[in-house]
Amino acid sequence: MNVPRNIIWVGSFPKSGNTWVRAFLGNYFQPTGKNLSINELSSITTSDVRQDWFDKAAGKPFVGKDFDDWLKVRSKVLQMIAQSSAGNRFVKTHSKIDRVGDIELIMPQFTAAAICILRNPFDVVVSFARHSSISIDVAIDRMCDPKNISMANNGIMEVLGRWDDHIQSWTKAPGLPRHIMRYEDMVDNPKVAFKGLLGFLQVPVDYTTLQKTLKETSFSALQKQESTQGFREKPPGMDKFFSTGKYGGWMDSLTPEQVMRIHEEFKPTIDEYFPEVGAQALSFISREK
Numbered sequence: 001m002n003v004p005r006n007i008i009w010v011g012s013f014p015k016s017g018n019t020w021v022r023a024f025l026g027n028y029f030q031p032t033g034k035n036l037s038i039n040e041l042s043s044i045t046t047s048d049v050r051q052d053w054f055d056k057a058a059g060k061p062f063v064g065k066d067f068d069d070w071l072k073v074r075s076k077v078l079q080m081i082a083q084s085s086a087g088n089r090f091v092k093t094h095s096k097i098d099r100v101g102d103i104e105l106i107m108p109q110f111t112a113a114a115i116c117i118l119r120n121p122f123d124v125v126v127s128f129a130r131h132s133s134i135s136i137d138v139a140i141d142r143m144c145d146p147k148n149i150s151m152a153n154n155g156i157m158e159v160l161g162r163w164d165d166h167i168q169s170w171t172k173a174p175g176l177p178r179h180i181m182r183y184e185d186m187v188d189n190p191k192v193a194f195k196g197l198l199g200f201l202q203v204p205v206d207y208t209t210l211q212k213t214l215k216e217t218s219f220s221a222l223q224k225q226e227s228t229q230g231f232r233e234k235p236p237g238m239d240k241f242f243s244t245g246k247y248g249g250w251m252d253s254l255t256p257e258q259v260m261r262i263h264e265e266f267k268p269t270i271d272e273y274f275p276e277v278g279a280q281a282l283s284f285i286s287r288e289k
Contacts, residue, residue, distance in 0.1 A: 003079055003082050003083055003109065003110060004082055004083070004086070004110075005082070005108075005109065005110055005111055005112050006082055006085060006086075006087065006088045006089055006110070006112050007078070007081060007082055007088070007089050007091050007110050007111050007112060008088050008089065008090050008091070008112050008113045008114065008115065008201075009091055009093055009106060009111065009113070009114040009115065010022055010025075010045065010090055010091065010092045010093070010114075010115045010117070011093050011094075011095075011097075011106075011114050011115065011116055011117070011170050012094065012116070012117035012118070012119075013094065013119070013124060013143075013160060013163055013166045013167070014094050014124075014128055014131060014150070014158075014160070015119070015124050015127035015128045015131050016117050016118060016119035016124060016183055017117045017119055017181070017183040017186060018092055018094070018117055019041075019222075020183075020186065020217065020219070020222070021115060021117055021181065021186075021197070022041050022044075022045045022090065022092060023036070023041065023217040023222060024194055024197075024213055024214075024217045025044060025045060025090055026040070026041050026044040026045060027212075027213045027216050027217055028194075028198070028203075028209060028210070028213045029044055030044075035216055044090065045089075045090040045091065045092055046081060046089060046090070046091055046092070047091065047092040047093070048074070048077065048078065048081070048091055048092070048093045048095065049093075049094075049152070049156045049157075049158060051154060051156070053077045053080060053081065054073055054074075054077055054154075054156055056077075056080060057073050057076040057077045057080055058073050062154065062155070062156070063154050063155050064154065064155020064156060064157070065155065066155075067149075067157065069155065070155055070156060070157050071100060071103055074105075075103055075107065078107050078110050079107075079110065081110070082110040088112055093106070093158070094150070094158045094160060095158050095159045095160070096159060096160060096161045096165060096166040096169040096170070097169035097170055097173045097176075098159060098161070098169060100159075105159055106173075108175070108176075111176070112177070113176070113177040113178065113179070113200075114170060114173075114176055114177070114178045114179070115178070115179050115181065115197065115200075116170040116171055116178050116179065116180045116181070117181050117182075117183065118167055118171075118180060118181070118182050118183065118273055118274075119182070119183035119184070119247075120183075120184065120247065120250075120270070120274040120277040121143065121163050121164075121262050121266050121270065121274075122250035122254060122259065122262055122277065122281060123183075123247050123248070123249060123250050124143070124163065125139045125140055125143055125250070125254070125258075125262060126139075126249060126250050126253045126254065128142070128143065136253065136254065136258060137258070140258060140261060140262060142160075143162065143163040143262075143265075144162055144163075144265050145161075145162065146161050146162050146165060147161070148160040148161055148162065162265075163266060163269075164265070164266045164268070164269035167269050167273065168269060171273075179196070179197060179200035179201075181193060181196075181197060182273065182274075183247065184247050184274075184277075187219075187246060187247055190214050190218075191210070191211075191214060194210070194213075194214065195210065198210075248280075251280075251284055256284065256285050259281050259284055259285055260281075260285050262281070263278065263281045263282065263285070
């Protein structure tokens with residue numbers, strides 16, 4: 001059976017801006033005059049953890065018994081996603097690129113390209129703790145754990161690994177056409193950041209549509225939608241999914257010891273992708289001593 005290589009991954013460690021990018025893509029590609037709400041993202045993008053895909057792949061309501069059970073069905077899920085469209089499919093994932101035995105988590109035979117979204121680990125850990133309803137210290141432990149796996153009650157998993165390994169897996173995977181976006185750049189200059197994304201996708205830029213989409217998917221607009229409509233992807237017990245839409249808030253939330261640990265654990269990757277944040281971290285540690 002000929003399965004197309006048509007998946008464009010929207011890949012990131014959790015709480016790095018994945019939903020924002022998907023909201024932009026969904027709204028930019030809508031017919032003129034139509035807006036896509038945050039609860040309709042599945043109409044333009046899909047996910048590698050959706051229950052309906054696993055149910056179809058398993059031939060029954062899927063409840064994974066263990067890692068091997070999930071992994072076996074996941075491979076069929078990715079094949080079904082690729083076969084579901086003659087054109088490209090945007091697929092959200094929080095899994096890193098890795099190989100388990102003979103099975104690739106991000107299967108190259110179905111992959112066309114990837115959008116890799118990065119966010120500095122100091123802000124990520126604050127959002128990750130809030131998202132997971134855990135303490136910041138536990139969130140740091142998880143981000144430093146090479147065996148870090150997120151598992152839902154249905155047994156569907158996401159293989160996260162360490163924050164730096166996750167970043168390096170997506171940005172250094174050989175032969176993968178990729179576009180790297182930093183959350184911080186998206187905040188500072190969304191027009192430039194998302195115009196660059198459209199260029200990578202080889203999509204002509206319509207500036208009227210671009211301006212309209214940027215307005216509809218600004219963080220304040222997404223926050224307003226969540227407050228009026230709710231957000232289906234928000235975890236139980238979480239107050240707000242769309243919190244501040246800024247960066248640098250870690251300075252008000254982390255202790256010098258926590259900042260030092262994160263910096264020491266992830267220094268090479270911080271220096272490569274977030275040198276200015278690394279400098280801020282060292283200044284923060286020195287100032288707070």
